[in-house]
Amino acid sequence: MSRLDSFIRRLEAQRTVLNWAAAAIAGREGPVLELGLGNGRTYDHLRDILPGRAIHAFDRQAKANPRSMPEAPLLVLGDMEQTLPAFAARHGRSAVLLHVDATTGQPERDAVALAWLPGHVAALAADDALIVSGSALEHPLLIATPLPEGVPAGRYYAYRRASG
Numbered sequence: 001m002s003r004l005d006s007f008i009r010r011l012e013a014q015r016t017v018l019n020w021a022a023a024a025i026a027g028r029e030g031p032v033l034e035l036g037l038g039n040g041r042t043y044d045h046l047r048d049i050l051p052g053r054a055i056h057a058f059d060r061q062a063k064a065n066p067r068s069m070p071e072a073p074l075l076v077l078g079d080m081e082q083t084l085p086a087f088a089a090r091h092g093r094s095a096v097l098l099h100v101d102a103t104t105g106q107p108e109r110d111a112v113a114l115a116w117l118p119g120h121v122a123a124l125a126a127d128d129a130l131i132v133s134g135s136a137l138e139h140p141l142l143i144a145t146p147l148p149e150g151v152p153a154g155r156y157y158a159y160r161r162a163s164g
């Protein structure tokens, strides 16, 4: 498969998964967290499909397209290894949906650089919160859940946060 085809399929999977996740949390109150603002594409989509919902976006630096830049109180800048525990200390384990998109596209590199990420996600997610991620998250409290139809296994990942 060409890199262009692979990129398009990844974006299609992202959109399918985000639309499915937004529908799954309908009627459930609580913030949504975007871990990896980047260019702001998926943040912008979440904002579009979850009107009125507080969506907090995290990244090292503000480099999103100006049209997709979160307002100051919803933008958390800095290394997530530090900013996520600080956010959890302020907001508790309240997030009902987390979209994890911090990957570099190199799984071996991510496994080392982001080894702390699954634990931080578990510390932010409310009981039964939905976590959707571009990379696999291994943690005893993050229970793999089936992806929506049309998204091949391994292209995206979905978890529910167990209680406890």
Ligand SMILES: C[S@@+](CC[C@H](N)C(=O)[O-])C[C@H]1O[C@@H](n2cnc3c(N)ncnc32)[C@H](O)[C@@H]1O
Pocket: 035, 036, 037, 038, 039, 040, 041, 042, 043, 058, 059, 060, 061, 078, 079, 080, 081, 101, 102, 103, 104
């Ligand atoms: C794949 S990009 C995100 C793409 C974005 N969701 C979009 O749709 O445009 C990954 C982002 O995660 C951020 N990131 C990776 N590790 C991080 C860390 N430890 N702390 C803060 N941001 C991090 C990078 O700076 C990068 O912007």
